[in-house]
Amino acid sequence: MEIRFAGPDDMTQIKRLWEYCFDDPTEFVNWFFSRRYRSENTLAVYQGKNVRCALQLLPYKIMLRGQPVKTSYLVGLSTWPQYRGRGDARALIRHAFEVMRMRQEWVSILLPFRYDFYRKYGWEICYHHLMYSGDLEILGPAGKILDDIIPAEKEQIHLMNMCYQKFMKAYNGYVVRNEDDWDRLLDDLHIAGGTGYIVIKDSEAVGYVLFEISNRQCKVRELIYTTPEAKSALMRLIANHYSQVDTIVWNAPPDDITYMDMPNPRGVMYKQPYVMGRIVDVRQALRILRPSREVDLKIQVIDPVLEWNEGVFNLRNAGGFMEVASCSALPQVVIPITTLAQLLWGYITPMQAQKQGKLDVRDDRAIDHLESIFTPAINYIIEDY
Numbered sequence: 001m002e003i004r005f006a007g008p009d010d011m012t013q014i015k016r017l018w019e020y021c022f023d024d025p026t027e028f029v030n031w032f033f034s035r036r037y038r039s040e041n042t043l044a045v046y047q048g049k050n051v052r053c054a055l056q057l058l059p060y061k062i063m064l065r066g067q068p069v070k071t072s073y074l075v076g077l078s079t080w081p082q083y084r085g086r087g088d089a090r091a092l093i094r095h096a097f098e099v100m101r102m103r104q105e106w107v108s109i110l111l112p113f114r115y116d117f118y119r120k121y122g123w124e125i126c127y128h129h130l131m132y133s134g135d136l137e138i139l140g141p142a143g144k145i146l147d148d149i150i151p152a153e154k155e156q157i158h159l160m161n162m163c164y165q166k167f168m169k170a171y172n173g174y175v176v177r178n179e180d181d182w183d184r185l186l187d188d189l190h191i192a193g194g195t196g197y198i199v200i201k202d203s204e205a206v207g208y209v210l211f212e213i214s215n216r217q218c219k220v221r222e223l224i225y226t227t228p229e230a231k232s233a234l235m236r237l238i239a240n241h242y243s244q245v246d247t248i249v250w251n252a253p254p255d256d257i258t259y260m261d262m263p264n265p266r267g268v269m270y271k272q273p274y275v276m277g278r279i280v281d282v283r284q285a286l287r288i289l290r291p292s293r294e295v296d297l298k299i300q301v302i303d304p305v306l307e308w309n310e311g312v313f314n315l316r317n318a319g320g321f322m323e324v325a326s327c328s329a330l331p332q333v334v335i336p337i338t339t340l341a342q343l344l345w346g347y348i349t350p351m352q353a354q355k356q357g358k359l360d361v362r363d364d365r366a367i368d369h370l371e372s373i374f375t376p377a378i379n380y381i382i383e384d385y
Contacts, residue, residue, distance in 0.1 A: 001045055001046070001047060001052070001088070001091070002045070002046045002047075003043065003044070003045050003046070003091060003092060003095045004043070004044070004046065005039060005040060005042065005043060005044075006039040006042040006043070006044050006051075006054070007039065008039055010039065010042075010044065010051060011033060011037060011039065013050070013051040014037075014042060014044065014051055014054045014076075015029065015033045015037075017051060017054055017078050017079075017080060018033075018054075018076055018078055020078070020080070021078035021079075022076075022078070025191075027191050028188070028191055028192075031187065031188070031191050035184060035187065036056075036058065036184065036385075037056070038056075041056055041057045041058065041059065041072075042054060042055070042056050042057075043055055043056075043057070043092055043095060043096055043099065044092070045079075045083075045088045045091065045092050047083075051080075052079065052080055052083040052088055053077075053078065053079040053080070053083060053088035053089055053092050054076065054077075054078055054092075055074060055075070055076055055077040055078070055092055055093070055096060056074070056075050056076045057072035057073070057074060057096060057099065057100065058072065058073040058074075058075055058385065059071075059072055059073075059105075060072070060073055060109075060175050060176075060181075060383070061175070061176040061178075062107075062109070062173055062174060062175055062176065062381070063168070063172065063173065063174055063176055064107065064172065064173055064288060064344075064345070065172065065288050065289060065290070065344075065346070065377070066290065067288040068176055069106065069107060069288060070103070070104060070105045070106075071105050071107050071108060071109055072096075072100050072103075072105050072108050072109075073108075073109050073110060073383070073385060074093075074096065074108060074109070074110040075110065075111075075385045077089060077092070077093070090121070093121050093305075094305065097280055097305070097306055100280045101280055101281055101308075104284075105280060106279070106280050106281045106284040106285040106288075107277060107278065107279055107280055107285055107341075107344075108123070108277070108278040108280055109126075109275050109276065109277055109278070109381070110123060110275065110276055110278075111274065111275050111276070111384050111385065112276055115273065115276065118276055119276075119338060121278070121305055122278050122279070122303060122304075122305050122306070122337045122338060122341070123276035123277065123278040123338070123341070124276055124277065124278070124338035124339070124341050124342050125273050125274075125275075125276055125342070125347070126173065126275060126276060126277035126341060126342055126345040126347045126379055127173060127273075127274040127275040127276075127277075127345075127347070127379045127380070127381050128254055128271050128272055128273050128274050128379075129251035129252060129253070129254065129271075129272045129274050129380075130251075130252045130253065130254050130255075130256050130269055130270075130271060130272075131249070131250070131251050131252070131269060131270055131271070131272040132248065132249070132250040132252060132258070132259070132268055132269050133247070133248070133249050133250075133268060133269070133270075134247065134248065134267070134268035135246070135247060135248075136218070136238075136239055136241075136242055136245050136246065136247065136248050137239075138248060138262055138265075138268050139235040139236075139238055139239045139248060140232075140235055140236065140239060140261075141236070141239060142236065142239040142240045142242055143236055143239075143240075145233050145236055145237055145240075146233075147199050147200075147201070147229070147230070147233040148199070148200040148201065149197050149198065149199055149200070149233065149237065150197065150198050150200055151195070151196070151197060151198075152186070152195070152196030152197055152198050152208055152209075152210060153186075154182075154183065154186055156198055156205070157179060157182045157183070157186075159198060159200075159204065159205035159208075160182065160198060160205055160208050160224075161177060161182060162204065162205060163198075163204075163205040163206065163207060163208055163224055163225075163226055164177065164224055166226045167224045167225065167226060168380070170255075170378065171253065171377075171378050171379065171380040172345065172346055172377035172378060172379050172380075173277070173345055173377070173379040173380065173381055174379075174380055174381055174382075175381060175382070175383050181383075185210075185383075186210075189210055189212065189221065192212045192214075193212055193213070193214065194210060194211055194212030194213075194219075194221065195210075195211065195212075196208060196209060196210040196211070196222075197209055197234065197237055199225070199230040199233050199234060201227075201230070206225065206226050206227050206229075206230040207223075207224060207225035207226065207227065207230025207231060207233065207234050208222070208224055208225075208234070209222065209223050209224075209234040209237065209238065210222045211238065213241065213244055213245055216244065216245055216246045216247070217245065217246070217247045217248070217249065218238060218241060218244075218245045218247070218248045218249070219248075219249045219250075220238065220248065220249065220250035220251070221382070222382055223235075223250065223252070251272065251274075251382075253378070253380045254271070254378060254379070254380065255378050274381070275381050275384075277341045277342075277344075277345050277347075278337075278341055279309065279337060279340055279341050279344060280306070281308065281309070282301050282303075282308075282309045282313060282324070282337075282340070283313065283324045283325075283326075284324075285344060286313075286315065286322055286324045286344065287321070287322050287323075287324055288322075289322040289344075289373060289374075290320060290321065290322070291317040291320070291322055291372065291373055292372065293317070293372050294317050295315055295316060295317040295322075295369055295372065295373060296314070296315075296316050296317075296369075297314070297315045297316075297332060297333070297366060297369040297370070297373070298312055298313070298314050298315075298327060298329050298330070298331050298332050298333075299312070299313055299315060299331055299332065299333045299334070299335055300312045300313075300331035300333070300334045300335070301313060301335055301336075301337060301340060302334065302335070302336045302337060303336075303337040305337075306337075309337055311326055312326065312327050312328065312329060312330075312331050313325065313326060313327065314326075314327040314329070315369075315373065322373075330362075331362065332361070332362055332363035332365075332366035332369075333359055333360065333361050333362065333363070333366045333370065334359065334360040334362065335353075335359045335360075336358065336359070338358075339353050339358040339359050342358075343370070343374040344374065345377065345379055346374065346375060346376050346377025346378075346379065347377070347379055348376075349371065349374070349376050350367055350370035350371050350374055351367065351371065354367065
């Protein structure tokens with residue numbers, strides 16, 4: 001068994017493995033392997049020249065705690081059935097961590113096929129959506145739209161990106177999109193038969209929506225807006241598809257309150273766990289924190305997968321920046337790597353973690369320090385690969 005980056009002639013094998021393991025439309029697979037696949041971002045387990053197991057590390061930049069952070073979105077982990085149960089996936093994931101660390105990617109994200117599978121390797125849920133699912137009426141009545149609305153085309157990427165950036169300032173953990181990201185996103189929408197519209201005011205985009213319609217269901221991929229008027233116009237636009245649509249599915253931000261204005265919101269929304277996060281390097285990842293008060297805290301991190309994350313770390317406020325250093329002192333708090341990821345993302349609070357037994361506080365004074373370091377955040381990410 002050998003683990004290495006894919007060679008220039010290995011794409012056909014890896015594509016065939018993807019098609020075997022995942023139920024994706026042929027059009028999407030062909031597009032993905034022509035546009036997104038890169039051998040330098042693909043790791044595989046080989047037996048001779050044959051691929052046994054593979055995964056891909058898609059590079060992104062996310063805004064985490066107000067800091068732009070490089071990351072890899074792990075996708076496409078797949079193994080031929082005759083090689084399953086031999087530890088190929090575990091060995092490949094471990095090698096992927098080493099690659100990420102070498103690339104100075106201190107955190108990782110993924111959308112799992114099963115949460116318990118990836119939890120074993122140190123990822124934990126750090127995002128969820130508020131999912132609306134029901135009759136088209138949940139968006140409100142159809143009707144006349146007075147706003148200036150144009151189709152969402154690639155020529156308008158700059159307008160949509162400015163609107164996206166303004167909307168996302170309220171959130172944490174989102175993708176900092178570049179032109180290639182937008183190009184990929186709109187291509188993927190087009191392959192699925194989707195479309196989009198932009199609300200224009202004073203030559204600027206104040207909102208946009210991207211959606212697809214299939215089997216009389218409208219799936220809203222993105223509903224982004226900077227004014228309540230723009231949101232209302234876009235929802236009315238979707239509702240105007242009543243001759244084509246019976247039901248709607250919309251993965252809204254976790255703090256969305258659209259349901260408050262619905263005539264009967266019961267049963268049309270629920271919390272949907274989404275992307276998982278993982279700390280690849282504790283020392284480096286925690287340095288993105290910006291403590292607002294004096295901190296001198298010793299935490300012990302438990303990471304059964306990555307030995308460089310194991311041990312006791314001293315967290316200190318060094319002039320508004322977090323200083324993270326290994327130490328030999330007794331820990332005030334013991335934290336599993338999964339819980340530490342959720343604290344770093346601000347997905348849960350230290351008090352919640354303690355209440356659920358997700359960390360062990362050995363010094364009562366430590367919880368106040370943890371609360372000041374790991375403040376809560378509202379995480380929102382739309383990308384699913």
